[in-house]
Amino acid sequence: MSARSSPSSSTSSLSDFVMPRTPPNLHQNSIDPDAKWLVQKYGGTSVGKFATKIAQDIVSGYLDQNKVAIVCSARSGKTKALGTTNLLLRAASEALQRHPVPSAPGTPGNMTPALNNGFSSPCSPISGSPSPFSSFHMGSANGKQAPSFSVTVDVIRSDHLSAARTTIKNASILRDIEAEIQADCEALRAFLFAAQVIDEISPRSKDSIIGFGERLACKLMTAVLRDNGVDAEFVSLENVVPAMEESDSTQHEALDQSFYDRVAQAVGERLKLCSPRVPVVTGFFGPVPGSLLRQVGRGYTDLLAALAAVGLEASELQIWKEVDGIFTADPRKVPTARLIPIISPDEAAELTYYGSEVVHPFTMEQVIRRKIPIRIKNVENPRGGGTVIYPDTDVDAPQLREELEADSFVLDEPVSLESLQDLSIAAEEHRHKRLPTAVTIKENIVVLNVNSNRKSVSHGFLAGIFGTLDKFGVVVDLISTSEVHVSMAIEEQGLDKKVVDRLVKELRKSGSVSAHRDMAILSLVGKQMRKMVGISGRMFTTLAQGNVNIEMISQGASEINISCVIDGRDAVKALNLIHQSCLQIKSDGDRGVGPWLF
Template sequence: MSESDLDPAGSPPALSNSSSRSATPPSPPTPPNLHQNTIDPEAKWLVQKFGGTSVGKFAVKIARDIVSGYIDQHKVAIVCSARSGSTKALGTTNLLLKAASEARRRSGSKSFGTPGNMTPLTNGMFGRAEDTPGVSSPGTPRGRSSSSPRSSSPPSMFPLTPLTTPQAGQSHPEFNTTVDIIRSEHMVAAQTSIRDPDILQELAAEIERDCDWLRSFLFAAQVIDEISPRSRDSIIGFGERLGCKLMTAILRDQGIDAEYVSLEDVLPSEEEDESTVPPGPLDQSFYDKVATVVGERVKQCAPRVPVVTGALYNCFFGPVPGSLLRQVGRGYTDLLSALLTVGLEASELQIWKEVDGIFTADPRKVPTARLIPIISPDEAAELTYYGSEVVHPFTMEQVIRRNIPIRIKNVENPMGGGTVIHPDPDLEPPHGGIPALPEPVPLAMLQELSAAAADEAHRSKRLPTAVTIKERIVIMNINSNRKSVSHGFLARIFGSLDRYGVVVDLISTSEVHVSMAIEDSLPSKIMDRLVSELRKSGTVSVHREMAILSLVGKQMRNMVGISGRMFTTLAQGNVNIEMISQGASEINISCVIEGRDAAKALNLIHQSCLQIKPEGARGRMGPWLF
């Protein structure tokens, strides 16, 4: 299968002189020079998700070189993560978590704040209505703004004014400094990225207003001395709102008619009745419903380019036990992208990062690693489980089950084809088939197609697809203190793991012996307690500084001798194997080795089992996979 058979939008087509604009301008009025999504009724939606690092470093490039190149032939919808800062510690999400923690800590002197009313914005690039009666806290699921469906106002704000100058005997709350850092980071980004003074002024006012809301929200949490899981989600979601507003303003500054879309008010009010939501984990019907509603909301933006917040914290996860971070983790922006892709029946989901796609091995450790143009969902899921940052398997499932491909692309190399995570080729293509590449095909794309053809020839040899390593692993061996079968032995072990929230990456068992590989992420006190409890079932030994080496490939089900070749190669390289496991999917073989041998083992297996020659296509290197 060639990549031209898969690629509806692998690289942005060259901009034409005539842009597709709507004959009837949307409300609010659009300046005549702004470029809009195509109004071709045959054009498919294309969802582009940009991570926090991309928004932080390449926002102008995204608008100028990426989005502008797609909107003449596709209806583009954009999803943005919270903006990363100049350093990891200054990343918006990290700062918000810090502020939430600070709000729980009371200082010795009194903090300050007075009740009042927030001033609403008029219509503009952020899509607010002129009046917003009935506002309420974003953590209150029943509160709804009376703005129109097209309004994309941020979460309804607490009726509190910004914190004022402290009086005698009072001091700023500790979180106030953290909010100031968030404000400063976004203000500097706006000033360095936006040329139009009017757009800059409107965005600056929006940042000020939102940061005042955050201070008020944190102040209220400090007053009641409580931050619930849903309130915590509201605080985390603030980062997506600021990131999307910044991107919306930059797009308009670059001549693209963009609209900020927040999804708090997208579900009907009856969906908020907690009595109608079953307890326990969310089932697939819930996500299908969310996808439909989100898709309908975003379609209302046409022909403007919607910039959608990735946080599902309020209306989707509010009525159920737990929180967004506990239900989904910090990959919730990818999940929203997937649900939006399904709801729009898009031709493709593009996830833009800072590397060309998925490689056969970590290119920072294996010089001969090369780009994989096409990979199956099962292979991508296995690589995710064993140390490679691909797409979360649950997020991927939402898109792949609708037979929609996912493409990982590089913000710094927009013309590259990236890596396509493609559904089973035996399934029927969605919506009448995937269209061919637009003409003319750029030279860079021809090179990518050539690499894809070479990759197909490589795959015909029935070789594995990739090798990956997961470091910072701990091995725990438990031997039963009974030499005969103990029926409660395994039950006690897994019960202890469950109580301490430990996830097991690999496991090997016999009647009286269990070996487990887990991440070395538990605090030392928790680890000591876990080991102490496990010793009630038998003797326990702990081995740190280990690594999981995994060989992955869908062809491996039918490869005779691949395990022998893998282990023989490691033995010849003097790499000791602590533990061996094969996944139930039969497309991976994993073993645990000492961490100091990780780089050597990767190169040995890459050369022996994948048979990658040094002249293989490399692609642009960056963080492992993307």
């Protein structure tokens, strides 16, 4: 597909956009000139299960004192395979499968005109721009079965239509969103048909296909908000990226920070045009040099939310999930895990790297460098305080966290950096001894041990190993080295078994190789651990007492993370052991480890 061809390109400029008259009963963003923007990002599961709750219980509660902007991921399905993004990727793959090509558009018996219900009118708040592909519909060719990608598109369409009919009560709004869903799905079907005809889907084209998921989710969320009395406006950011020259090299090189700064500025300017309406924004932000999926990956929706917060100079970026925040351990595996009210960016990054789903460090960096706090909150518990990732390095986040925990203090509203600093200065002395922040586990790990096959040390031993890893695009989570021995812990999930086997075969050129599968990385994280004498001894002694064998040990240069590799079968037991020994507040008389864990 052409790099510039997009199935949903805008055909009108912003200056041509006519704002519809807003009914007087719709709730809008605050018009107070001093009101700060607040960016809320909702994941696919939240959009899929809790759209009405988001409209009624969350967004409405912030509008009187804030200007709210909403960023949505594509809807998730009942299973991971039925999530919209996975279905879109499947449809793209199916379009390139070898089978008879249907007749060209317009051939009798194959294409029928799409119904035009007026949904492309610029006066509709949930309308996107009309698509050049939306003038026809692909059905069966001469009675033959439709292409497999067409069936997948029907699954996506049916899911979104069902969601709309279940959640929206206003007949007019429902009629509009049904037409939008039909139009977008027919545009997607036609785009895939074109890809099948030319037997090619470029990286840019795949980006465009994936972008349909956010378009559908955001349009549906806009309709749900308006159905619940919130004056919302759908905003597609597919053309927001500033024009820039693209050479062959930029297609493969990582984009620099100045690119993301320009995107943030452009996004902020676009969203401010919506005021006083609540913008509902696609996480997909259009053509990116080298492809959005390649440059950013599937976490681009979180990144866009961060860039929106920067562009709007927001008081806070809120990431809404189905958990109360970040815990000292996975509460599904450790019953005694407790919520962490405040955490430093470094600690959050370490937890993300080693198994906890927090926020990707690169996404986090975009807002932290602009001193914007990130708050993790629960859609099912909107009144909970959540966890704040605190950006100011001048404030001792671990100390402040302990003071908040000691005072049972809940940060349940957007809070300024100044107020947190005042709180830190005014707090009493610590009531508890300092503890690590959290313990986490990363499973599906394979450990590769390489021993040099040379009697004398070769300067090329390590270079050969790292060159092989780079050749296969393998990322190492932990590494331990000596002159003639290297141990590496690698996440096997997502790697083809054949790739691992070829990697091992290539590494054997450097020495003997052994592989240990079904392992897990156990990581104890805490910014204050560098000042905790004996914490590593306590961690390893606890594991030894629990009969948990340690395969490999590593400590990061930042000294806020101690990690070891253990057998995957001991993961849950080890989590509970370390949490009880190193993270639970004990009285002076309680020093042991509960025998119930063994």
